[in-house]
Amino acid sequence: MSAFRTVELAGWGRYPRRPGPVAHPRSVDEIATLLQGGGIIARGNGRAYGDSAMGAAATLDLRRLDRMLAFDAQSGQLVAEAGVLLGDVIAAFLPQGWFPQVTPGTKFVTLGGAIAADVHGKNHHRDGSFGAFVDWIDVMNADGKVVRASREEQADLFAWTVGGMGLTGVILRAAIRLRPVESAWIAQQTIPAPSLRHAMDAFEAADDALYSVAWVDCLAKGPALGRSLVITGDHARAADLPTQYQSKPFETPRKRRLSLPFDAPAAALNGLSVRAFNALYWKRGQRAPRHRLIDWDSYFYPLDAILGWNRIYGRRGFLQFQCALPLETSETGLAALLSETAKAGQGSFLAVLKRFGAQESRFSFPMAGYTLALDFPANARTFALLDRLDAITLDHGGRFYLAKDARLAASSLHRADPRAETFRNMRREAGLDRAFASAQSERLIL
Incomplete structure (x- = not known):
């Protein structure tokens, strides 16, 4: 009896979806046997957003290798x-x-x-x-x-x-x-930044903070373009905790987990609702305490508190766009990306901006500069917008994050990142291209 069973696969974005053979090996020997057919990709918990963990021929779900x-x-x-x-x-x-x-x-x-x-x-x-x-x-x-x-x-x-x-x-x-x-707590600082320039200045001024990230209102225009809440953080020392936690610094209050067990109606997420949410979130952030202690789970994983949050985009799923721009073109490139998004009126309420440090690597995504991530419902308007955002990224010397990609054109990837061709050649010369392949690697000619 075959170890593979055909199931419908998708990434966290729920787009694309396609049926394919999946096996759940329990041992190294079993994996070796399953590789013999070729066109295999290993899959973890399915949190890549697109088709990178969907095998070209078959998929190995490795969640049983969990020791x-x-x-x-x-x-x-x-x-x-x-x-x-x-x-x-x-x-x-x-x-x-x-x-x-x-x-x-x-x-x-x-x-x-x-x-x-x-x-x-x-x-x-x-x-x-x-x-x-x-x-x-x-x-x-x-x-x-x-x-x-x-x-x-x-x-x-x-x-x-x-x-x-x-x-x-x-x-x-x-x-x-x-x-x-020393503790399970983060010393958090919130910095309201009324424009993109203010946000980037806040990042540079907070270079000594261990953690920094910004929520961006991607529908703001004019002088408010790129207005953000820049949030920094450092692991709190036990001595800096409130008295009730100093003797138990790794305990945090129990959190109630929410879930979204159904697909939200597609009409619920539109330009008007996102604009209203962003305006409210911005005002709330301006009033929030500038400094406070926050538990590790709330700081690092706010969306994990809502199980199945990807259903908020409806039955068709959603697409995430994430690019990295080099430091010298980051401000003009980010302004162009945000202006195009605001013009389209297809705002994302999960727009996230981060500062990248330098990184030399064979094929990893980060580069010294800034990275912007945006979520959009999967529909025809979004595909057209993302094509325009791709072009802006290319014009500013940026590159794309494959763990978030579900629809990038091969030509755009190879133009953005000359390492892709080197990676492809390495795989071909080592005979890896026949053994290991995903839907994404075939689409992007890797």
Whole structure:
């Protein structure tokens, strides 16, 4: 009996959707057997937004490889299987005084997925991306052989696998480093920025803060273009906590989890509703306390508090646009992107701006500059708008984030990022292109 069963697959954006064979291996030997057909991609918890975790021929769901194998309390090194969720790491080690060095905006990603996408967080300007804290990776190659790759051994494989979107082999296990922290609280500062220029000045002034991120009102126009709430943060010391928490610095109040069990009506999310939400959120942010302590979950993962929040965009799903712009063109490029979005009237209430630090890598997304992420309902108007945003990004020397992509043209990717052709050639020469392929890699000619 075949280990594969046909199921409908989609990313977190719920677009595109397509049926395909999926297997749920429990062991390394089983994975080696399943690779024999070729055209395989490994999948974690399905939090990539588009089609990067949908196999060209078949998909391996690795969530059953979910064991934490070893931990060194001196160095903070954790050895774990690829299917372990970041949230499970936090649950196990935050009470012991450890936290991920880098985390994306959801804790429901697997370690294998975090490495494959080389995810970034709110501290890239200080610490870089997830891969900077990966010591080694066990990767299964096209022949079913497991190779340990690090910066010292199999260095090329290591460099291409971090950010390689699962296209260099199946990530099985990894050693990552955690950060020592004194509490489960973040000392947060909110800085209202009445324009894009003010927001960028706030980022540069807050360069010493460990974390920084901004919510952007992407429908504001004129002098208010790019008005933002810039939010910085640092791990709070135990001595700085209120008295009731100083003796138990890793305890936080229990939070009520909400859920959206149904698809919202498509008409509910439109320019008027988003404009009203953005105006309200801006005013609320201006009145909010400038400095306060906030629990780790609320600071890093506000959307995780609403299970199934992706349903808010309706049955057709949504598309996310995320680009990075080099520092020298960031201001003009961001202004053009926000102006085009405001002009279209298709605002995103999840518009996020971050400052990136320098990063040299084989195929990872970040570059020194700024990154802007925007969410839109999946419809014809959105596709047309995203084509225009692609063109603006290209005109300003930017690049695109493959973990968020569901519809980028291959020509746009290869024009934006000459590394894509080098990556493609490496895969072909190593025979990886036949063994490992996703719907995204075929679409983008990788």
